[in-house]
Amino acid sequence: MATTGQLEVTGYDDFINAKSGIKSWLFTTDHKRIALLYLTSITFMFFIGALFALIIRLELLTPKGDLVQADTYNKMFTMHGLVMIFFFLIPSIPAVLGNFLIPLMIGAKDVAFPKLNLLSWYIYDVGAIMFIYTILTGGLDTGWTFYTPLSTSFVTSSVVVGALAIFVVGFSSILTSLNFIVTVHRLRAPGMTWGRLPLFVWASYATAVIIVLGTPLIAISMALVALERIFGIGFFDPLLGGDPLLFQHLFWFYSHPAVYVMILPGMGVISEIMTCFSRKRVFGYKSMALAILGIAVFGFLVWAHHMFVAGISVYSALVFSFLSYLVAVPSAIKVFNWTATMYRGSVYLLTPMLYALAFIGLFTIGGMTGLFLASLGIDVHVTDTYFVVAHFHYIMVGGMVTAFMGGMHFWWPKISGRMYPEGWGKVAAAIMFIGFNLTFFPQFILGYVGMNRRYWEYASQFQVLNVLSTAGASVLGIGYLLPLGYFAWSLRYGARAGNNPWNAAGLEWTVPSPPATHNFDVTPVVTSEAYDYDQLPKDIVVPREASVVGE
Amino acid sequence: MSESSQASAWSVREALDRDSLHEQYAEHDQQRESAKLGMWVFLATEVMFFGGMITGYIAYRDAYPAAFRAGSVHMLFMAGTLNTAILISASLFVALAVHAAQLGERKTLVWFLSIAMFLGVCFLSIKGYEYYEHWVDHKVPGPSFQWDGPDPRHAEMFFVLYFFLTGFHALHMVIGVSILAFIVYFAARGRYTPEYHNPVENAALYWHFVDIVWIFLYPMLYLIGHKHV
Amino acid sequence: MTETVVPRKTYVAVWAVLMCLTALTGAVSFINLGEWSTVVAIAIACGKATLVIAFFMHLRYEKQRIIWVWATVSAVWLTILFLLTMNDYLTRGFLRVPGK
Numbered sequence: 001m002a003t004t005g006q007l008e009v010t011g012y013d014d015f016i017n018a019k020s021g022i023k024s025w026l027f028t029t030d031h032k033r034i035a036l037l038y039l040t041s042i043t044f045m046f047f048i049g050a051l052f053a054l055i056i057r058l059e060l061l062t063p064k065g066d067l068v069q070a071d072t073y074n075k076m077f078t079m080h081g082l083v084m085i086f087f088f089l090i091p092s093i094p095a096v097l098g099n100f101l102i103p104l105m106i107g108a109k110d111v112a113f114p115k116l117n118l119l120s121w122y123i124y125d126v127g128a129i130m131f132i133y134t135i136l137t138g139g140l141d142t143g144w145t146f147y148t149p150l151s152t153s154f155v156t157s158s159v160v161v162g163a164l165a166i167f168v169v170g171f172s173s174i175l176t177s178l179n180f181i182v183t184v185h186r187l188r189a190p191g192m193t194w195g196r197l198p199l200f201v202w203a204s205y206a207t208a209v210i211i212v213l214g215t216p217l218i219a220i221s222m223a224l225v226a227l228e229r230i231f232g233i234g235f236f237d238p239l240l241g242g243d244p245l246l247f248q249h250l251f252w253f254y255s256h257p258a259v260y261v262m263i264l265p266g267m268g269v270i271s272e273i274m275t276c277f278s279r280k281r282v283f284g285y286k287s288m289a290l291a292i293l294g295i296a297v298f299g300f301l302v303w304a305h306h307m308f309v310a311g312i313s314v315y316s317a318l319v320f321s322f323l324s325y326l327v328a329v330p331s332a333i334k335v336f337n338w339t340a341t342m343y344r345g346s347v348y349l350l351t352p353m354l355y356a357l358a359f360i361g362l363f364t365i366g367g368m369t370g371l372f373l374a375s376l377g378i379d380v381h382v383t384d385t386y387f388v389v390a391h392f393h394y395i396m397v398g399g400m401v402t403a404f405m406g407g408m409h410f411w412w413p414k415i416s417g418r419m420y421p422e423g424w425g426k427v428a429a430a431i432m433f434i435g436f437n438l439t440f441f442p443q444f445i446l447g448y449v450g451m452n453r454r455y456w457e458y459a460s461q462f463q464v465l466n467v468l469s470t471a472g473a474s475v476l477g478i479g480y481l482l483p484l485g486y487f488a489w490s491l492r493y494g495a496r497a498g499n500n501p502w503n504a505a506g507l508e509w510t511v512p513s514p515p516a517t518h519n520f521d522v523t524p525v526v527t528s529e530a531y532d533y534d535q536l537p538k539d540i541v542v543p544r545e546a547s548v549v550g551e
Numbered sequence: 552m553s554e555s556s557q558a559s560a561w562s563v564r565e566a567l568d569r570d571s572l573h574e575q576y577a578e579h580d581q582q583r584e585s586a587k588l589g590m591w592v593f594l595a596t597e598v599m600f601f602g603g604m605i606t607g608y609i610a611y612r613d614a615y616p617a618a619f620r621a622g623s624v625h626m627l628f629m630a631g632t633l634n635t636a637i638l639i640s641a642s643l644f645v646a647l648a649v650h651a652a653q654l655g656e657r658k659t660l661v662w663f664l665s666i667a668m669f670l671g672v673c674f675l676s677i678k679g680y681e682y683y684e685h686w687v688d689h690k691v692p693g694p695s696f697q698w699d700g701p702d703p704r705h706a707e708m709f710f711v712l713y714f715f716l717t718g719f720h721a722l723h724m725v726i727g728v729s730i731l732a733f734i735v736y737f738a739a740r741g742r743y744t745p746e747y748h749n750p751v752e753n754a755a756l757y758w759h760f761v762d763i764v765w766i767f768l769y770p771m772l773y774l775i776g777h778k779h780v
Numbered sequence: 781m782t783e784t785v786v787p788r789k790t791y792v793a794v795w796a797v798l799m800c801l802t803a804l805t806g807a808v809s810f811i812n813l814g815e816w817s818t819v820v821a822i823a824i825a826c827g828k829a830t831l832v833i834a835f836f837m838h839l840r841y842e843k844q845r846i847i848w849v850w851a852t853v854s855a856v857w858l859t860i861l862f863l864l865t866m867n868d869y870l871t872r873g874f875l876r877v878p879g880k
Contacts, residue, residue, distance in 0.1 A: 185588060186585040213853070234715070249606070313875070518574070583783075598857075606861055613869060639795060642836050647791055763833070766832070769802075
């Protein structure tokens with residue numbers, strides 16, 4: 001056996017080393033390789049989105065607009081939003097962790113349509129290239145929401161290509177979701193009933209359903225905006241009696257469920273981490289699964305809470321406000337159940353668990369402030385202020401990105417066969433947590449006292465909190481860069497993981513790390529419930545760096 | 552048939568069946584059911600896609616009822632009705648084609664699919680003729696639009712909806728005809744057996760969906776003006 | 781093979797009914813039924829669509845229950861889209877709040 005520090009050929013064809021050469025990756029149909037292809041793409045796009053965020057935060061260091069022009073600032077927040085939402089948040093957990101794990105978790109050899117899976121990655125890349133083209137040709141300045149008639153009749157930026165880029169990347173997500181739905185329905189191993197599925201699979205399934213039912217609406221919204229700009233006439237033309245609110249209804253019918261698309265997979269990850277690092281089955285499996293479905297269904301009934309001050313009827317606003325309160329209930333149930341899962345468990349504060357705990361706190365704050373916004377009276381006061389910005393960043397970054405990082409740490413050993421350095425993991429998690437709160441908590445206050453969003457300058461009394469926020473953003477950036485560094489380091493120098501370094505439950509932990517191309521030598525037969533931690537060792541012994549002599 | 556050629560016919564069939572079962576599936580039934588479920592899920596996305604435009608139609612028709620009625624009078628009623636009949640007939644042939652595939656009747660399968668394709672092309676031709684007539688009649692929205700009657704702008708919105716709805720539908724027809732062309736090609740080469748003809752079934756599902764969209768577009772666009780005989 | 785084979789006669793019969801319904805809906809449009817014209821037209825269209833889905837698309841014979849679920853869910857979600865959007869448009873001015 002070679003010592004650590006060398007990439008050695010393992011005794012079976014693990015999916016990374018099975019075939020070599022760039023063509024074997026670019027033409028692969030292995031869901032695990034496709035997951036890594038996606039990881040590359042979304043990481044690249046994340047950096048582009050982060051660059052726009054950097055410019056925003058630098059501009060907001062001073063009350064005057066002095067770093068960039070006002071029009072440029074419009075482009076910065078527009079493209080920050082578009083890249084982060086469509087090219088990072090929506091695909092991240094499903095396309096990376098979902099693709100990698102779902103067949104393994106259900107005992108299948110691959111997804112239902114492997115070639116379609118690869119196609120979805122290529123379509124993502126086409127959308128990304130189209131979007132980068134809009135950046136290079138001057139950018140988009142309509143706000144990520146593309147509201148008409150601003151986007152159709154007034155701006156001169158690359159709206160057509162930008163809107164079509166969103167159309168294309170939406171199609172990619174539809175194909176991925178279609179694959180997951182059929183895979184979960186038809187490719188489960190014998191004995192893997194719906195009631196024994198890991199909650200990550202439930203969450204991924206519900207996400208896929210939302211994507212299938214909702215994304216076509218963003219598709220038609222973007223197509224109609226593009227056509228109106230191309231033909232000079234269309235659905236939203238005010239001269240023909242076109243209604244700006246029609247666009248908003250169609251747009252938000254997707255874009256609200258889209259936020260549940262972003263958070264549900266994260267919630268799935270948290271369930272996996274919480275159970276493993278509490279050494280306990282999840283509290284209330286059935287209610288967790290039902291809550292997931294409830295979030296998916298209710299999420300479709302609340303979209304016009306984004307339009308409370310846009311001109312919808314007051315009666316309609318009341319209805320949507322009421323429904324928006326309802327949608328918080330299943331999310332709350334999940335938070336209670338995760339907490340109850342920890343109760344009387346053996347809690348291990350390893351890096352994935354630190355991210356999971358951060359998620360619980362930050363998601364709760366984000367969710368509660370969502371209730372503030374669901375209340376009509378308060379919403380009228382804080383809408384289009386930094387309060388909203390802080391709310392959704394708490395959920396998206398504090399919730400979703402935190403869950404993504406937690407998931408990457410939890411499954412890194414399975415994906416790469418190597419352990420990341422645990423000490424550095426804890427440091428990065430702490431830095432991220434501090435940086436995140438420093439960045440976004442001041443924004444709640446700023447919004448509440450009246451700082452508008454999407455404005456390039458602000459009243460001078462807001463400067464102190466803005467400086468804090470920008471400082472926090474730098475710390476947050478370090479918190480995200482560190483894992484990039486030590487994950488790469490671990491590929492060469494990390495301790496070998498073995499099948500199950502966390503002693504976790506789940507079929508993915510019964511196969512070698514990294515898994516073989518075909519996942520399972522023999523199709524497993526499932527006889528136990530999902531989080532059967534009674535049958536697993538009580539403690540976790542994290543593989544450490546091997547000594548020079550021997551193993 | 553002699554014994555040896557009978558045996559070789561079977562082994563070709565077996566080889567086709569064996570090759571057509573992909574690795575992640577345990578048996579053909581599972582693969583067929585998966586493919587079909589996949590197509591139904593995809594059709595759900597198409598339902599919602601058209602649903603967005605139809606939402607716009609409902610909102611605007613509710614807002615501008617008189618203008619929409621007046622606009623609908625300008626539709627070519629005979630062309631639209633004929634097209635509806637053509638599309639329904641095409642669906643019949645597609646359904647009969649699937650039937651042929653289930654029974655392994657290769658020639659019938661190819662013929663019926665070809666007839667359906669031909670009917671689809673007829674539909675598109677009539678649609679093209681309608682568009683041409685609208686153009687000549689100055690009913691295409693834009694600088695050339697002319698309307699002598701009250702409420703010209705809202706009448707123009709009716710035509711925007713007409714062209715967008717039927718335009719997207721026609722696009723899906725073109726896709727449908729193209730898909731059928733591929734299926735005909737492979738069917739003629741003997742690719743489909745009673746055990747494996749998923750592409751035929753799923754192409755048929757897509758085709759029928761496009762027919763259903765038209766079943767709704769026809770009354771929505773052609774039948775809302777009151778014509779008193 | 782476990783797929784149901786629907787007899788050719790059934791398909792032709794469904795086609796005949798669809799053609800009749802098309803003729804019916806076309807003919808009825810020439811009669812002034814006021815508000816009911818729309819209802820009748822949509823009802824006939826729904827009937828035609830149901831026939832296509834049930835027979836041409838084999839839903840009536842479909843063994844996979846999840847496909848029934850998907851067909852239903854699609855229709856329900858479309859309805860949600862229409863209803864909640866029109867809930868806004870149709871109630872403007874309901875509560876006599878100026879401008880809303």
